[in-house]
Amino acid sequence: MKFVIYVIIFFYVMLTNGYAISEVSEIVAAKDSLHSDTATVMPSCPLIKESWFTIPMGYYQQETSVALGIVGGYYFPSTNLRKISSISGSVIYTFRNQFIINANPRFYGGDGNWFFNGNVNLRYYPTYYYGIGNSNSIYNESYISKSFQLMLQSGYFINDNWQIGPYVSLRGEKITVGESFENHKEAIFARYGSAGWNPYWMTGLGVFSTYDTRDNVFYPQKTSVFIKTSVLNYFSILGSTFDVASFNGDFRCFLPTWFGQLIACQLYVDARLGGNIPFQLLPTVGGSDNLRGFRERKYIDDMFVQLQTEYRIPIWNRLKATLFYSVGDVVSTDNPSFRLKMAYGGGLRFRLNDARVHLRADIARTNYGNVEFYITATEAF
Numbered sequence: 001m002k003f004v005i006y007v008i009i010f011f012y013v014m015l016t017n018g019y020a021i022s023e024v025s026e027i028v029a030a031k032d033s034l035h036s037d038t039a040t041v042m043p044s045c046p047l048i049k050e051s052w053f054t055i056p057m058g059y060y061q062q063e064t065s066v067a068l069g070i071v072g073g074y075y076f077p078s079t080n081l082r083k084i085s086s087i088s089g090s091v092i093y094t095f096r097n098q099f100i101i102n103a104n105p106r107f108y109g110g111d112g113n114w115f116f117n118g119n120v121n122l123r124y125y126p127t128y129y130y131g132i133g134n135s136n137s138i139y140n141e142s143y144i145s146k147s148f149q150l151m152l153q154s155g156y157f158i159n160d161n162w163q164i165g166p167y168v169s170l171r172g173e174k175i176t177v178g179e180s181f182e183n184h185k186e187a188i189f190a191r192y193g194s195a196g197w198n199p200y201w202m203t204g205l206g207v208f209s210t211y212d213t214r215d216n217v218f219y220p221q222k223t224s225v226f227i228k229t230s231v232l233n234y235f236s237i238l239g240s241t242f243d244v245a246s247f248n249g250d251f252r253c254f255l256p257t258w259f260g261q262l263i264a265c266q267l268y269v270d271a272r273l274g275g276n277i278p279f280q281l282l283p284t285v286g287g288s289d290n291l292r293g294f295r296e297r298k299y300i301d302d303m304f305v306q307l308q309t310e311y312r313i314p315i316w317n318r319l320k321a322t323l324f325y326s327v328g329d330v331v332s333t334d335n336p337s338f339r340l341k342m343a344y345g346g347g348l349r350f351r352l353n354d355a356r357v358h359l360r361a362d363i364a365r366t367n368y369g370n371v372e373f374y375i376t377a378t379e380a381f
Contacts, residue, residue, distance in 0.1 A: 009242065010253075022259075022267075027182045029114070032064045034099075041096040041361050044267070046170070049075055049077055050162075051074075053072055053073060054070060056070055057071050057090070058323075059089030059375055060364065060374065061374050061376060062285070062295055062374075063127070063295065063296045064092065064096055065095040066096040067092050068092070068093060068183065068251045070090065071088070071090040071113075072091070074086060074088070077128045080109045080112050084108075085108050085114070085203040086104075086106050086119075087103075087104070088103070088104045089103040090260060096126060097126055098125045098127075099124040100121070100122070101120075101121070101123075102119065102120070102121055103118075103325070103335060104118065104119050108163075108272040109309070112157070113156060114154065114155065114157065114212075115154070116154050117152075118150070118153065119150070120149070121148045121149040122148055123145060123146070124144065125145045125147070126143075129141040129146070129188075130297070130298045130300075130311030131188070131191070131192055132282065132300055133299070133300075133301055134330050134337075134339045135331050135339060137368075139188065141177070141188070142177075142180075143175050143176060145174075146175070147173040147174075147177070147281065148170075148171065148340070149169070150169070151168070151169050151170045152167060152168045153168075153208070154167070161213050163209070163210045164210075165206065165208060166208075168203075168204065168206075168233070169204040169232055170203055170306040171201070171202040172200070172203070173196070173199065173200060173280060174199040175198075175199075175275045177197070181239065186209065189369050190264075192228075192279070193276060193278040195278045197243060198314075200242065201241050201276075202234045202244070203238040203239045203240045204232045204235070204238075204240070204241065204244075204246070206232030207231055208228065208231075209229050210225075210227070211228075212224055213226075214226055216356050217358035219351075219357075219358060219379060221260070221262060221356075222254070223255055223256060226250070226251075226252040227250070227251050227252075227317050228249070229248065229249045230247070231243070231245070232246040232247075232248075233244070233370075235369070242272070243274055243275070243352035244272055244274035244281060245274060246270075246271070246272055246279075247269070247271045247273075248270050248271075250267070250268055250269075252265065252266045252267075253265050257272060258374055259314070261311065261312065261314065262312040263309065263311055263380070264310045265307075265310075266308050266381040267307050268290065268307075268308075268328075268381075269303070269304070269305050270304045271302060271303040272303070277302070282299075282300040283301065283302070283303060283304035284296055284297050284299065284300045285298070286298060286328065287342055288362075288376050289326055290306055290308070290326070290380075291308075291325065291341055291343045291366075292343050292372065292374060293345065293364030293366040293370050294323070294341060294366055295372075299330050299341070300343060301332050302329065302330075302331065302332050302333040304330045304331075304333050305328050306326060306327070306328030307326065307327055308324065308327075308380070308381070309324065309326075310323065310324055310379075310380070310381075311324075316379060318352075319348065320358070321346065321348055322350070322351075322362070323346045324362075325342070325381070326343050326344070326346070328341060329341050341367065342366065343364050344364070345363050345364035347360060347361050348360075349361075352377075357377060358379065360376050360380075361374070361375050
């Protein structure tokens with residue numbers, strides 16, 4: 001009954017503010033940015049005058065329950081509809097007592113040939129630790145993460161589709177553990193290591209390359225590809241508590257079939273290398289975008305590999321349906337052993353505006369027997 005009440009509250013907020021939320025969904029759902037949870041993608045917007053907004057928003061997923069908050073932003077005047085400088089942000093509170101603050105500046109210069117993109121993220125985030133690896137563990141330790149993250153990216157447009165550039169990542173985190181942690185502390189440290197449990201600081205330098213031929217970043221409808229790769233290194237000589245290397249590869253293709261239907265595919269690889277890696281930085285299975293149906297952060301390890309596909313079907317007017325299937329796993333680079341995880345399901349989409357931003361409702365089932373429900377904005381990929 002409580003879940004039903006939460007969903008009703010969510011839909012009330014979304015439907016009474018749906019059009020405005022669609023204009024800033026890039027703040028809420030990370031897609032093609034510096035990191036998987038901090039996207040800053042500009043929507044297709046018909047306005048070139050300066051504008052600003054402040055509106056309520058909401059979403060639902062397993063890890064947060066219902067989330068409610070405020071988003072806002074300022075868009076600078078522009079003569080290029082694809083390259084509009086902006087400053088946007090959000091403040092979100094969830095029914096699991098999680099508190100998240102985001103700020104996202106994005107500026108274009110040099111006649112649109114280069115851009116500066118950033119993200120500031122502050123979190124007070126109660127959650128759970130389940131150990132490291134791709135099999136079930138006996139641990140279910142509650143803890144509270146208090147973290148700060150700053151990411152700065154500067155890029156240059158080689159041509160209309162190809163961007164390259166450097167970026168900087170700063171991250172600090174402190175953890176407050178639950179009452180039962182002391183009883184399992186020695187066993188957890190002996191098996192999984194202690195990296196991440198004490199306060200730490202990370203300073204990283206990296207480079208990225210993006211090749212994107214999509215006709216729309218939110219809902220492509222033409223034959224197109226999106227390829228993004230990045231390498232990031234956290235160095236102790238720059239003040240990092242640990243030396244960690246990070247690699248990310250995101251490969252997507254979109255193939256229209258008939259009557260507006262579309263096949264979408266994604267190969268996603270996320271890896272970490274290092275002697276001691278804070279468990280918070282390890283790739284994970286699950287969430288609203290990757291292997292839907294699995295709880296995010298329940299399975300974490302050095303590398304995550306996933307292949308997922310969707311079949312997107314127009315139904316009527318603004319309403320669409322989606323069928324999806326995904327397979328993948330996290331694995332240790334020292335002793336790779338896959339226990340493949342699969343998820344499948346379907347969902348409905350409701351287009352909120354001409355930028356093709358959709359309200360998304362998915363139900364997913366896994367080969368472990370889990371069934372989960374998600375409500376959010378924008379596509380999984």
